[in-house]
Amino acid sequence: MRTFDVTVIGGGPAGLAAAISAEKEGARVLLIEREARLGGVLKQCIHDGFGVIRFGEKLSGCEYGARFIKELEKTSVEVSCLTFASKIEKTEEGFLLTLIKRSGLEEISTKTIVLATGCRERTAKQVSIHGSRPAGVFTAGTAQYYLNVMGQMPGKRCVILGSGDIGLIMARRLTLEGAEVLGVYEAKPTPSGLMRNIYQCLNDFEIPLHLSHTVTRVHGDGRVCGVTTAKVDEKMQPIAGTEEYIECDTLILSVGLIPENELAEMLGVKLDPSTKGALCDQLYMTMTDGVFSCGNALHVNDLADYVSESGDEAGKNAARYAAHKRELAEVHFDRNFLYVVPQRIDLTDKSKPAVFFFRSSEERKKTRVRLLLNGTEILKKTYQNLRPPEMERLSVDLSALPLEASSKLEFVMEELPS
Amino acid sequence: MDPRQKELLKRFGSNVTLEEKEGCVYLSGEVSSWEDAVSAGQLCAKSGSKTHVVNDIRVSGLEMKETKIPRFTDDAIDGKRPDVLIIGAGVVGCAIARELSKWKLDVLLVEKEYDVALHASSRNDGMVHPGIDIHPGLVKKKLNNRGNRMYTRICSELNVPFDRCGQFLCFDRKNILPILYMTLPYWLLTGVGATRVHTYDSLRKKEPDVSPEVKCALEFKRAGIVCPYGLTIAYAENAVQNGVKLSLDTAVLKMKLVDGRIKAVKTNRGTVFPKLVINAAGVFAEDIAEMAGDRFFSIHPRKGTNSILDRKARRFVNTTYSLMGTQSKDEHTKGGGVVGTVDGNVLVGPDAIETPDKENFDTDAKSIKNTFLRHSQVAPWLKSGDIITYFTGVRAPTYEEDFIVEPGRRTKNLLHAAGIQSPGLTAAPAIGEKIAKLAIKKLKKTGRVEKNAAFDPVRVPILRPSEMSKAERAALIEREPDYGEIVCRCEEVSRGEIIAALHRPVPCATVDGVKRRVRPGMGRCQGGFCGPLVLKLISQNLDIPEEKVRKGTQDSELLFGPKGAAL
Structure with missing residues (x-):
């Protein structure tokens, strides 16, 4: 049986970075990818905006991925595409993985695992869309695959539900290919995607954005022939009498992403109900020793650059991990935060600043975020505004802090008069 | 008066x-x-x-919807003179076809849809009922009891997963316990089979996650679960394998009667001249009866909606359970409650709503909300967040709420399997047997009918590597590497399985058809990842351009053609 120090599951932006950084630490690394080619969702992201933070330049998703793949080729990382991790079992040495690939069923042993499995899209049924079940209802990512990878038009007259980034990007993309995008409907009173995408993908193409509106019903026997939209109240419930029928042949959904953690669950990795990803410490280790999580499998990121950053760290730390016993302190935060990642701090390694990512639970104007240790402020930062779609990053130097397992480390948020 | x-x-x-x-x-x-x-x-x-x-x-003011039929015409079956024409390839029609394939007969099975099992046979909760709430005098009681007993053998011959898991009918009052004991002889007498009374504790040993409000329960051990469309497809495949001709996309439009006998049956694919006609047309059984000059009953469509929950919820259900009095307001709905399926999901529902539209498969938020509310009483763990999808089926009851499994009353060469609603799935094997017996009796009057010596009861299933042992799976992949390439990761379906589904005795060329046979797209991502891959496999293997591959029914092409071409 082949053995590895680090096995990275998933060859997207997180997994690529994790494999490269683990190998740099001298580990014997296996990277498995279920698709035929590396890159994950980057392969279908032909729009730009990738790499601004990491490379200081604007790249397409494909270019961004290619940079990592090129770097990976220089390493000794073993890459196995069209490979599916069917089963993971805990063993004394680490983990036993059952891999399914065209060349056969292989069991491998690995000391650590980096879960870089990305996320999946929420579907029509999960946002309670009713009516018939015709062809022409796609999630934005699937529509993007049809158009950008297969070169096929998934729609001609499209309605988009949800203002998530992929939906906004697809609104522009479909328009550029000659399709008609009749409008983007968002049940929330504020857009879900990045502001830059609202301007570049909708406003520039005069595609209307209908806030506080949703699609309640799909019509059509074979193909979609129309949808019913309605205004929603504060509880996002459709308001009777506001229904409108819109003739279209396609409904595209961009209504949220869900971290993929089926493998994590197989290992009993503890998940955080708000991120739907694993609970982890600042080294990206989950509450299961030897299992690391990064990228969108950990929490849904807004930028691929952050995904890669967490991959870098998870890969490196997985390589360094040598069954040392962790000592964890909990990270608390008040209700103004949607979530904070990491949720724990490993006290045995405070050499490097811990990088926290958080999202505000709602839109705020000028806001101060403070980090308290047992009630004493150790850091503060003021933001001109905070929006849930946009992730914030905070680096905190822990080395000099009297941090113990019993300490209360807490993030608090307070809105300031503007 | x-x-x-x-x-x-x-x-x-x-x-x-x-x-x-x-x-x-x-x-x-x-x-x-x-x-x-x-x-x-x-x-x-x-x-x-x-x-x-x-x-x-x-x-007044209600315009009845026209039956959805294929738009094209051809002469695929024109001029054929089958011994038996079966109309409708639901579970009943397919069971009849398979029974008749035990005889040397020319059997033609026609179905207006693009695949078998597209109406009630794929749109139900897959329960094999013990028959607890059917009045002993009814036709359906006898057929249910017989059908239930046939399931073990039929499913083993056809290689269809079947689990006789039992069913719990729960009660929220403790003082009903002595009465439950008193009902035991009744269950034995009416053929329900082995039944056990459970106290609070013994119930929890079997179903630990029922609501604490449940105080006692009856366990009906003969209840089971099956995949209803899986069974129908298997019946159809085995029938075809044994000589039955199946013609899909074939709608019966008109019949010509002479002296109380059906002489000719006109379809969109040609006119056929059968010796005997079997009406297994589900919600359309009344329409077929009318064409055949034998309309002596009416069907009033009644729709029901079920939710399908993520595999994660399966740990709360070992069998199937419901709370007495909450199954459905409509007394004619047998099932209801929470059902753990053979495929590892959980079904919640169904409800029962009268509808004039026989093909109204629309779902509504209200149905889902109501069934959840109702069944939370017995299953407090129900979370709407676990719903991965939902579906609606339309039952085909008569006003007498009983099955009609008998010869035509006015037309001589006609048999009816009509009014088949719940427990139609359970009864289907027995209906097949009974109709075949009636058919043979009729055919023997005009000539010799011989047994089909070549009849093979065994249907070879599509391999399912994810359920094999590691050694078996490794050996299979070595032989056929396509079984080592996973296309649908939610359900762990390989390329080999998908290609196999495209080359079975019953043709399949659609994304939904593949989904019903080997499950890609049945999981929590609902085909988000594998949908395009399945489409490509259909296109490559059956030589259909990508933009012509359909989701399912006619006009359901998924794509509009290569980008850059004029839209």
Whole structure:
């Protein structure tokens, strides 16, 4: 049986970075990818905006991925595409993985695992869309695959539900290919995607954005022939009498992403109900020793650059991990935060600043975020505004802090008069 | 005056009239709503009566939807002279076809849809009922009991997963316990089979996650679960393998009768001249009966919606359970409750709503909300967040709420398997047997009918590597590497399985057809990742351009063609 120090599951932006950084630490690394080619969702992201933070330049998703793949080729990382991790079992040495690939069923042993499995899209049924079940209802990512990878038009007259980034990007993309995008409907009173995408993908193409509106019903026997939209109240419930029928042949959904953690669950990795990803410490280790999580499998990121950053760290730390016993302190935060990642701090390694990512639970104007240790402020930062779609990053130097397992480390948020 | 007419007069004034003739109760007139038309029918019907209500009451302003039929015509079956023509490839039609394939007969099975099992046979909860709430005098009681007993053998021959898991009927009052013990002889007497009374503790050993409010329960051990469309497809495949001709996309349009016999049956794919016709047309059984000059009953469609929950919820259900009194307001719905499926999901539902539209498969938020509310009483763990999808089916009851499994009354070369609603799935093997017996009897009157010595009862299933042992799976992948390439990761379906599904005895060329056979897209991502891959495999293997690959029914092409081409 082949053995590895680090096995990275998933060859997207997180997994690529994790494999490269683990190998740099001298580990014997296996990277498995279920698709035929590396890159994950980057392969279908032909729009730009990738790499601004990491490379200081604007790249397409494909270019961004290619940079990592090129770097990976220089390493000794073993890459196995069209490979599916069917089963993971805990063993004394680490983990036993059952891999399914065209060349056969292989069991491998690995000391650590980096879960870089990305996320999946929420579907029509999960946002309670009713009516018939015709062809022409796609999630934005699937529509993007049809158009950008297969070169096929998934729609001609499209309605988009949800203002998530992929939906906004697809609104522009479909328009550029000659399709008609009749409008983007968002049940929330504020857009879900990045502001830059609202301007570049909708406003520039005069595609209307209908806030506080949703699609309640799909019509059509074979193909979609129309949808019913309605205004929603504060509880996002459709308001009777506001229904409108819109003739279209396609409904595209961009209504949220869900971290993929089926493998994590197989290992009993503890998940955080708000991120739907694993609970982890600042080294990206989950509450299961030897299992690391990064990228969108950990929490849904807004930028691929952050995904890669967490991959870098998870890969490196997985390589360094040598069954040392962790000592964890909990990270608390008040209700103004949607979530904070990491949720724990490993006290045995405070050499490097811990990088926290958080999202505000709602839109705020000028806001101060403070980090308290047992009630004493150790850091503060003021933001001109905070929006849930946009992730914030905070680096905190822990080395000099009297941090113990019993300490209360807490993030608090307070809105300031503007 | 007829007391029923009196009652009609009271409810609907002089708008509705009743006439009893030729062993039927004919209703005519006009009312203001579909509910009224149905309740007039119900008011005049006697449960299980052989005198059927034929309901011709119109609803003012209501335009009845036309039956959806294939738009194309050809001559694929034109001029054929089969011994038997079966109309409808649902579970009943396919079970009949398979039974008849045990004989040396020319059997033609026609179905208006693009695949088998597209109506009620794929749109139900897959319960194999013990028959607890069916009146012992009814036709369906006998067929249910017989069908239930046939399941183990049928499913093993056809290689279809079947689990006789049992069913718990729960009660929220402790003082009912002694009464439950007193019911035990009744279950034995009525053929329900092994039944056990459970106290609070013994129930929890079997189903630890039922609500704490449940105080005791009855366990019916003969209850089981099966994948209803999986069984139908298997029946159809085995029938075809044994010589039955299946013609899909074939709608019966008209029949020509001479001297009380069907001479010719016109379809969109040609006219055929069968010796005997079997009506297994589900919600359309009344329409077929009318074409055949034998309309002595009416069907009033009743829809029901089920939610499908993520595999994660399966740990709360070992079998199937429901709380007494919450199954459904409508007493004619047998199942209901939470059902753990053979595929590892959980079903919640169904409800029961009368509808004039026989093909109304729309779902509504209200149905989902109501069934969740109702079944949370027994399953407090139900979370709408676990729903991965939902579906609606339309039942085909008569007003007498019993099955009609008998020869035509006015037309000689006709057999009916009509009014088949719940527990139709359970009864299907027995209906197949009974109709085949009647058919052979009729055919023997005009000539010799021989056994088909070549009949092979065993259907070879599509391999399912994810359920094999590691050694078996490794050996398979070594032989056929396509089984080592996973296309659908939620359900762990390989390329090999998908390609196999495209080359079975019953043709399949659609994304949904593949989904029903080997499950890609059935999981939590609902085909988000594998949908395009399945589409490509269909395109490559069957040589269909990508933009011509359909989701399912006609006009359901998924793509509009290469980008850059004129839109």
